[in-house]
Amino acid sequence: MARGLSRADISDDILSRWRELEARSLEGNAYLSPHFVMPAARHLNPDADLVFVLVSRSGDSGDELCGLGVFERRHGDRHFPLPYWRAYKSRHSFLTGILVDARFPEAVLDACFAFLKQERLAIDFPECLAEGKLADHLRQAAARGGWLWESRYEINRAFMVPDRCGDSYIDATVSPKSRKRLRSQANRLAQQGEMSWQLSRGEDPDCVERLLELEHMGWKGEEGTSLRAGSGDEAFFRAMVAGFSGERRIFFTELRVGGEVIASTVNLISGKRGFAFKMGWNPAFAPFSPSILNVLELTRQAGTELAELELVDSGAGEGSFVDKLWEGRYTVAAGAFRHASLPGPVLGGIRFLRQLRDRLR
The missing domain is CATH 3.40.630 (Aminopeptidase)
Incomplete structure (x- = not known):
């Protein structure tokens, strides 16, 4: 079951379960930790319209948090001219994504995409991992749910083991x-x-x-x-x-x-x-x-x-001095998922606006 909460709905109990989820997530992401997101939302983005998408399952001791994504409701901009949701990224965040319980990745992501389909036309992910276990499960869940990925760019990021x-x-x-x-x-x-x-x-x-x-x-x-x-x-x-x-x-x-x-x-x-x-x-x-x-x-x-x-992410861009010290590389991408059911005329209008933008540039 997936549901959306506002920042005012995030109780101490949810924060506790959020911390537990982070510890057993498929891939660690410090920028999705409650220790990072909540201070950033409070001090850096106090006016942002944030939605916390929680995926839970019923267990012997009550509901268990199995997935969590933080999104910002956005109006149309140069990336997407219609209202959409954007994975939360503060000015001090170097990676976006979703926290997914390593035990139930398929069920969590299917529930998450099903919820997102009801809400918005596109889901934007700036600076997300384009390879690894989470990326593979995201692509598979998106395909099952009828979502299409549109990439804006990809870069290589250094890491060390x-x-x-x-x-x-x-x-x-x-x-x-x-x-x-x-x-x-x-x-x-x-x-x-x-x-x-x-x-x-x-x-x-x-x-x-x-x-x-x-x-x-x-x-x-x-x-x-x-x-x-x-x-x-x-x-x-x-x-x-x-x-x-x-x-x-x-x-x-x-x-x-x-x-x-x-x-x-x-x-x-x-x-x-x-x-x-x-x-x-x-x-x-x-x-x-x-x-x-x-x-x-x-x-x-x-x-x-x-x-x-298992590794340390440099958070650095291509060409930094860390590139010369750390040989590990993985791909970080920026792009958006849009649902294939988006009406043809709407897609045509989006393409026209993008083409017009590019010509004006």
């Missing part, structure tokens, strides 16, 4: 020229003071403050896009960190020189997957590439520090 990492992994993935340059930068940086690196689990107030400060120091601060640049963004971040920290599903990495932290990252955990979220560095040390050296050390030690994770 911790149990494959270490010095030999770095030697195999980073070119000799790049390794030589990084060693030179590390040696020159060490001349500024003793170097050290640390990974910290859970909430450390000092780590939080240093990350916020370092991220704001760089170009994001100058452009007004850092977490500290907006009160809503910083409030979201602090609330989000507190939620993940309560379950020890967050970790920071820090690179120090002479006792001073010059580069930092914050990373989230959902299920058996990690998600690189934000990073910052001190621009005064930019000639030494401190942020790259920080991620390089994480790559070197991930097999020990993150042994329980």
Whole structure:
């Protein structure tokens, strides 16, 4: 059974069952965690018309939450000129999708698509995984329900597998020229003071403050896009960190020189997957590439520090420096499902408007 709720309907009981669902979902997704969605909705998108689609089944101890998707009701725009629903994506989200209980993927997605068919003409998914178990089940459920997928674009995103990492992994993935340059930068940086690196689990107030400060120091601060640049963004971040920290599903990495932290990252955990979220560095040390050296050390030690994770999603775009460090790749797509029963004249009007838009561009 699937039903739609507003944000005002999300009770503490639903939040508890949501957390349990995330832990047993087919694929982890930190950006669909209640620890992420609820602070983001409150502080980043307070006026968004959100719909929480819950799929439940009856069990011995009552209804059990087996699937959950968060969508935003949208009016027509350049992607779709008619009203539609869009998978929720805040400005700090790097992946959308649906949480699906690994035990019942077919039943959950069939119920979800059946519910969505009653509500809107199209369901938009920006930045969703286009491969893997969830993507396969989504395509199969869509085909069963008469939905068609229309892709706007696809990109490759880097990830790492911790149990494959270490010095030999770095030697195999980073070119000799790049390794030589990084060693030179590390040696020159060490001349500024003793170097050290640390990974910290859970909430450390000092780590939080240093990350916020370092991220704001760089170009994001100058452009007004850092977490500290907006009160809503910083409030979201602090609330989000507190939620993940309560379950020890967050970790920071820090690179120090002479006792001073010059580069930092914050990373989230959902299920058996990690998600690189934000990073910052001190621009005064930019000639030494401190942020790259920080991620390089994480790559070197991930097999020990993150042994329980099956992979860590970089969240980075194509061409980033992480592409040169992490060899894993999967496809992230943006597109929409529309139902095949959409009347022909409506589809023709949509195509005409898109063609007109393209000509005007």
